[in-house]
Amino acid sequence: MIRVFHLNKSYNYPDMVLKDVSFEVKRGEFVYLSGPSGAGKTTLFRLLFADLSPDSGQIVVNGIDVSRARVKSIARLRRRMGIVFQDYKLIPSYTVFDNVALALEVTGYPRSRIQKTVWKVLKTVGIERQINRFPPQLSGGEQQRVAIARALVNSPDLILADEPTGNLDYEIADEIMQIFNTINERGTTVVMVTHNRSLLQRFKKKVFYLDRGQLQAYVWPDAC
């Protein structure tokens, strides 16, 4: 599903944020990308959906060479994945419903079914009561769940989530993890960025550990 070869990335050359990063995520896997703050997790994450372009190296997602693909195929790729951003990226002037519906609307999803689909996913993440509110009227955790709902609404093949439980309390974080687990069992590949150790311990998955831009050979959480 995802293959990364010898990836290098700097914002201000020669300060390398990522150094010779290579890894592979197979279809249907659930992996963590972990590491200390400032290690380059978000940078790597953004490279995966071509929001940034690498200095060198290759990124192949779903068979598409992301750094060489045209705008058109990048857009098509993004429509088939669900992305949860660390800073949510919700539209403040849109209601919760409209924010989530937007991800369907860009795919040309039949209008008659949007209402039902959005309602269902909002109920799944437990935010359906806030459906007509605007993001600034929501708490951080509520906004985070709207962002998760938007990533899930398309039933994507691949979910990329940057700290999706960062602002959630213990119980809701567990609920969200259960949701990710469920859709992973149905065949969706999940890549989740987190530095939350207790989460790694409670939901054991393969972990890619990133430290100062270098990817350690993947380890199981017991070893970290």
Place this chain on the structure above:
Amino acid sequence: MIRKPSYIYPLLKLTANNIRRHPVINLISISIIAVAMLLLSLYFLAYNNASRIVSAWRSDLRVIVYLDDDIAADRLAELKNYCRDLDEVVSLEYVSREQALENFRKTLDEDEDFLKDLPENPLPASLELVLDAEVSSLGDVEHLARQLERQVGVAEVVYGSRWLRHLFSLLRVVKYFGFLFAAFLSLMTVFIVASTIRLSLFSRREIIRVLHLVGASRWFVAMPYLLEGIFQGTLASLLALGLAYGGFLSFRDWLHAQVPQWPIAASLKFFSPVFIVVFLCLGTGLGIAGFLLSSRWNFRD
């Protein structure tokens, strides 16, 4: 079940949102475009009516070629052919001496008695040439007249209505000036539309970023701005037409009240339905052009 993708509603929603977010800017932009389009439509209205009324007097654009009294029949036939072959001549009528007298008699009415005292018919035969209305410059007509005067069998060439010819040249100048004027106003409209769209794009860059991130195609992102341009152009030209129609009606009534005996007020016409459609399309087209210009500024990546 596979259904046709439905993009129309979300695109209209985005467009409406964009316009609603900046009602004042849109209002100002539409007003300025409407004023430009109003000027354009008033100009066309004036030009159309003036040229229609003046064209009705086109029959006065005649050149009369008086012939020698002793002209031979075959020379006359040659002369007729010569005139017919001239590019400027639309039609030709031969008026014999007898007919000239007859016409003259008709214009005299009761006074025709005095003609009986004449020993013989004093009027010459003539060829009456009707010229193409495009031949409106005085210089061209003078040149033609001199050319005709040199022909054997021609006694004199007379061309009337100097002022009418001046009017035609004036109309032509007005027409070309109008093209420039229209081009200028169109350009202005395109720039106004482009600027408002640019402003709209700038204030919506967060939303545009999110749209790109959730995988909106480029045309999906751009379409609301195209629709905004079309909205502005079409609404403004509708507004301009409405105002022009109001202005036209009151001008006609005013003219009729000022000079009731003058039939011109009644003969003034508003645009034909075809012209109205073309004008609306022009407004829409200018809106689209505005979008294209702003997208040259903005969507390059």
